[in-house]
Structure formats: C-alpha cells, structure tokens
Amino acid sequence: MSSVAIEQSGPKAVPRDVVVRADGVEKTFDGGVVALEGASFDVHKGEFVSVLGPSGCGKSTLLRLVAGLIERTGGSLTAYGTEVTAPRADIAMMFQRPTLLPWKTALDNVLLPTLIERRPTKEDRERAIGLLRLTGLTDFEFAYPQHLSGGMQQRVALARLLNAGADLLLLDEPFGALDEFTRERLNLELLRIQREIHATIMFVTHNIAEAVFLSDKVLVMTPRPGRLAAEIDVPFARPRAIELTATPEFNALVLKIRDILGSRS
Amino acid sequence: MSDQAVTMGMPAAGEASDRRWVSHAVQHAAVFIAVIALWEASVQFGWVSKLLLPSPVAVVIAWYKLAISSALIWPHFFVTMFEALAGFLIGVVLGGGAAIACALSPPFRRLASPYMVALQVTPRIAIAPIIVAWLGFGMQPKIAIAMIICFFPIFINTLTGLLQTDADAHEMFRSMRASKRQIFRELMLPGAMPVIMAGCKTGISLALIGAIVGEFVSASVGMGVLIQRFSFQLLLPEAFACLLMLTVMGLILFFAMEVLDSRLVFWRHDKRLAEKSRRKAARYTRRA
Numbered sequence: 001m002s003s004v005a006i007e008q009s010g011p012k013a014v015p016r017d018v019v020v021r022a023d024g025v026e027k028t029f030d031g032g033v034v035a036l037e038g039a040s041f042d043v044h045k046g047e048f049v050s051v052l053g054p055s056g057c058g059k060s061t062l063l064r065l066v067a068g069l070i071e072r073t074g075g076s077l078t079a080y081g082t083e084v085t086a087p088r089a090d091i092a093m094m095f096q097r098p099t100l101l102p103w104k105t106a107l108d109n110v111l112l113p114t115l116i117e118r119r120p121t122k123e124d125r126e127r128a129i130g131l132l133r134l135t136g137l138t139d140f141e142f143a144y145p146q147h148l149s150g151g152m153q154q155r156v157a158l159a160r161l162l163n164a165g166a167d168l169l170l171l172d173e174p175f176g177a178l179d180e181f182t183r184e185r186l187n188l189e190l191l192r193i194q195r196e197i198h199a200t201i202m203f204v205t206h207n208i209a210e211a212v213f214l215s216d217k218v219l220v221m222t223p224r225p226g227r228l229a230a231e232i233d234v235p236f237a238r239p240r241a242i243e244l245t246a247t248p249e250f251n252a253l254v255l256k257i258r259d260i261l262g263s264r265s
Numbered sequence: 266m267s268d269q270a271v272t273m274g275m276p277a278a279g280e281a282s283d284r285r286w287v288s289h290a291v292q293h294a295a296v297f298i299a300v301i302a303l304w305e306a307s308v309q310f311g312w313v314s315k316l317l318l319p320s321p322v323a324v325v326i327a328w329y330k331l332a333i334s335s336a337l338i339w340p341h342f343f344v345t346m347f348e349a350l351a352g353f354l355i356g357v358v359l360g361g362g363a364a365i366a367c368a369l370s371p372p373f374r375r376l377a378s379p380y381m382v383a384l385q386v387t388p389r390i391a392i393a394p395i396i397v398a399w400l401g402f403g404m405q406p407k408i409a410i411a412m413i414i415c416f417f418p419i420f421i422n423t424l425t426g427l428l429q430t431d432a433d434a435h436e437m438f439r440s441m442r443a444s445k446r447q448i449f450r451e452l453m454l455p456g457a458m459p460v461i462m463a464g465c466k467t468g469i470s471l472a473l474i475g476a477i478v479g480e481f482v483s484a485s486v487g488m489g490v491l492i493q494r495f496s497f498q499l500l501l502p503e504a505f506a507c508l509l510m511l512t513v514m515g516l517i518l519f520f521a522m523e524v525l526d527s528r529l530v531f532w533r534h535d536k537r538l539a540e541k542s543r544r545k546a547a548r549y550t551r552r553a
Contacts, residue, residue, distance in 0.1 A: 113441050116441050142546040144542055146535075147538070
C-alpha cells in the first residue's frame with residue numbers, strides 16, 4: 001500500500017473520473033534548487049487527498065503547480081484532461097493566511113471571485129450569504145475582517161473559495177495558523193461541506209493525524225530534494241467522527257506514515 | 266450576534282475616560298495660560314525689548330486690525346492657501362502618477378530612480394529663484410514651487426505602499442485569474458492607501474512651506490509677502506499675527522487631510538468601521 005506511485009508515461013486515455021493526473025512533475029527553481037522531484041499521482045473526482053510532509057518537502061510547491069501559479073520544469077500535469085499552464089476557473093485555492101481585504105465586509109470578500117468575473121448581482125449576493133451560512137457565519141455578513149476572530153476570518157476565506165465555483169479546491173494548510181480546537185472544528189466542517197457540494201479537495205498539511213482523519217488518500221512527501229515518497233490509501237468509512245482518531249486502526253496508519261517520514265528524512 | 270461582532274475591540278467610553286478627558290483639558294489650559302502670562306510679563310517688565318518680541322496683547326490687537334477691522338489679511342490668506350492647495354494637488358497627481366508608473370514597471374523604476382534620488386537630495390528650495398525666472402511673478406511660480414517641494418514624500422510613500430502589497434493576497438488574486446488592472450484597483454491601490462495618506466499629510470505641510478518660500482522670492486500678494494513687509498517695517502505684532510494665521514492655515518489643511526484619511530482609509534479607524542458595518546447591515550435588512 002505504501003508503494004511509490006509510478007505511472008507509466010505516454011499518451012493514453014484519461015479515465016473520466018480522474019481530476020488531476022501528475023506524471024513526473026518536477027520543479028527546479030532558478031538557483032538550481034530542486035523543490036520537487038518527479039511526482040506522479042492521480043486525484044479522482046470527489047476524493048479528499050492530503051499532501052503531507054515536513055517543511056521543505058515541496059508540498060506547497062506541488063499545490064501551486066496544480067493551481068497553475070508557478071510553472072513546472074518537467075513532467076506532465078493535467079486537470080480535467082487538459083494541461084495546467086495558468087490559473088483556471090475550475091481550480092480554486094485557499095491559503096494559510098486568510099488574505100481577506102480589510103476594506104471589504106465579509107460578504108464583499110466572499111464576492112471577490114465574482115467581482116473579478118463581472119459586476120455582482122442580487123442573486124450573487126444571496127448566494128454569497130448562503131455560502132457564509134454554510135461556513136457557519138450567519139449574521140456576520142457585514143462585519144469587517146478586523147472584527148472577526150482568526151477562525152472566523154478563515155471561514156470567510158473558505159466561503160470565498162467556494163464562491164469561486166471551482167470543482168477542484170486546493171487548500172494550503174488552511175487552518176494551520178489556528179489553535180487546535182478551532183482547527184479540529186473547522187476540519188469537521190470542511191468534511192461536511194465537501195459532502196454537501198461534492199468537491200474534489202487537495203489539502204496540504206504537516207499534521208499526520210489530520211491528514212489521515214480527513215483523507216481518502218495521503219501523498220507522503222519527504223524533503224531535500226522534495227519528493228513524493230508514498231501514496232497511502234485511507235480506508236475508513238465516511239462520514240467520519242472524531243472518535244475515529246482513538247481507534248487502533250487509525251493509530252496504526254498514523255504510525256505507518258510516521259515510519260515512512262522518519263526513515264527517509 | 267452581529268452587534269457583538271462589530272463592537273469588538275471598541276474602547277469603552279465610560280465615565281472614567283470622560284473624567285480623564287476633562288482633567289487633561291484643564292492641564293492643557295493651565296499650561297497655555299502660564300506660557301502666555303510669562304510671555305506678557307517678560308515684555309511688560311522689560312525683560313525682553315518690546316521691539317523684538319511683541320506682547321501677546323499687542324499681537325491680538327494687531328490681529329484684530331488685520332483680520333477684522335481692516336480685513337486686509339484675507340486676500341493674502343486665501344492666495345497663499347490656494348497656492349499651497351493647488352501645488353499639493355498637482356504634486357499628488359504627478360507624484361502619485363510617477364509612483365504608479367515605477368511600481369508597475371520595474372524598468373521604468375530602474376531608469377527613474379537616479380533622478381528621484383537627485384530630486385530628493387537637492388535642497389529643492391534652491392530651485393525657487395529659477396522657477397520665478399521661468400514663470401514670472403504671478404501665482405504659477407508659487408504653485409510650481411509648492412508642487413516640487415511636496416512631490417517627494419507623496420511619490421515615495423505611494424511607491425512604498427504599492428510595492429509592499431501582500432504577496433499572499435497577490436497570489437490569491439492571480440489564482441482567481443484577476444487582470445493586472447483588477448489587481449491594481451482592488452488590491453494594490455487600496456492596500457497602499459494608508460501609506461499614501463501619510464505621505465499626503467507630510468506633503469500638504471511642505472506645500473505650504475513651498476508657497477511661502479515662493480512668495481519670499483517674489484510676490485505682491487500672499488502671507489509670505491505680508492510677513493516680509495511687516496518685518497522690514499519692524500511691525501512685529503503684525504508679523505506675529507500673520508504667523509498665527511499661518512498656524513491656523515496649517516491646522517486647517519492638516520485637519521482636512523485627517524478627515525480625508527478617515528474617509529479613504531476607513532478600515533484603520535475602528536469606530537468608522539463599526540458604524541459602516543451597522544449601516545450596511547441595516548440597509549440590507551431594509552431591502553430584504
């Protein structure tokens with residue numbers, strides 16, 4: 001199960017439910033630093049895939065490559081069957097920091113992706129208010145970011161991510177800066193929301209238990225140079241409750257991943 | 266629940282802070298009266314020559330003559346204020362424009378920077394006689410000098426503000442496929458606004474200095490002319506009254522900038538922000 005994923009390259013039909021297909025994706029920065037060494041993996045429709053590893057393993061680089069924010073220096077990377085070369089409408093990304101605009105209300109921040117496309121209508125506004133409800137921010141539509149707590153700001157960022165209307169959501173340690181309790185609650189809500197909107201999610205984290213709890217599949221990465229060390233399937237049934245983290249099966253999987261990270265870093 | 270959100274972080278305006286405010290006002294008034302009394306005394310008792318330092322009472326009398334009974338001061342006052350404001354506005358347009366060009370185009374920034382440094386290190390007041398030689402004796406040379414003197418802080422603050430755009434937010438805009446124009450309008454410019462306004466506050470005081478310097482070099486109207494004339498005639502109470510009026514003018518311009526700041530950079534003013542939230546929420550509920 002912990003085998004290194006090696007896909008044979010060459011032209012072949014991409015199965016319908018493959019959302020992301022990475023084949024030997026590489027990123028070497030200008031100074032010659034290898035950030036990511038030949039990563040190959042698939043992400044299927046509706047899957048929750050975590051990208052797990054210590055800092056410097058290239059997990060954020062991998063996510064930015066999928067987002068089309070940086071250019072790869074080798075390999076092939078497709079989303080929905082077409083090459084990723086630039087940011088696209090069917091892929092949206094959320095960052096560790098909420099990056100809300102302090103001069104806009106929560107509602108106007110959520111509407112930002114709409115504003116970039118066109119002038120928001122009344123319906124857009126209603127939908128954005130609905131998204132704020134979905135992320136647990138009923139009655140905070142007109143609050144400004146500085147009047148919201150860190151957790152609430154990240155909920156606004158999540159609603160904004162959903163408002164982009166993308167099917168593939170990339171989350172780069174979205175709750176990493178929050179306290180343990182808030183993070184756990186937001187993780188559970190993220191799972192609930194994913195069930196509700198049937199999104200495909202790639203989720204970067206450095207927390208092994210968090211990755212196992214959330215994911216259908218964990219991409220384990222090791223640093224210097226950043227590489228994909230293993231692809232672990234997580235078999236637990238959904239919906240998952242927090243009690244899962246106390247079961248022997250769960251802990252066995254956590255230990256197994258810890259071994260992979262420990263033995264290779 | 267929304268009330269709780271929008272009032273978070275606001276200072277409690279309780280009785281205690283009221284009492285502190287009153288006691289501070291009393292302290293300020295006491296110090297002010299003491300200083301004025303000492304000044305009046307030092308002139309009355311002949312510690313300082315009346316010719317060199319007019320007494321506060323003499324200054325007030327001179328001010329009353331200039332501002333009220335003869336009203337001679339007002340044309341000069343408004344000419345100087347107009348020159349400073351016009352120079353400032355042109356400085357905002359040119360300084361802001363140059364900064365935007367530098368922020369958006371690294372090659373332009375590279376090529377322009379030696380000239381900007383030269384402009385900064387040259388004592389810009391020294392250009393005043395040259396400007397007068399070019400533009401003559403009307404208001405134009407004063408406006409031009411005011412502009413040149415206030416240009417730099419506006420330019421450098423706008424450039425700094427635009428260049429310190431949050432890298433994560435920039436990446437977020439890129440991931441949303443925002444155009445360069447949208448990134449500028451929705452992210453860079455509003456984000457730079459607090460720093461730009463700080464530059465404008467420095468700039469407006471400098472513009473007033475520029476206008477006065479221009480009037481010193483050559484003019485027939487303006488507060489600079491008036492002060493110069495009264496000083497030459499050793500009418501120091503009148504000269505002090507003019508100086509007092511320039512303080513008032515400086516305050517007017519400064520407070521105008523403060524008001525503008527609280528409108529343009531409302532998110533840095535907690536009270537305005539809370540009020541805005543409430544208003545927007547109310548408007549929404551009314552429409553629904």
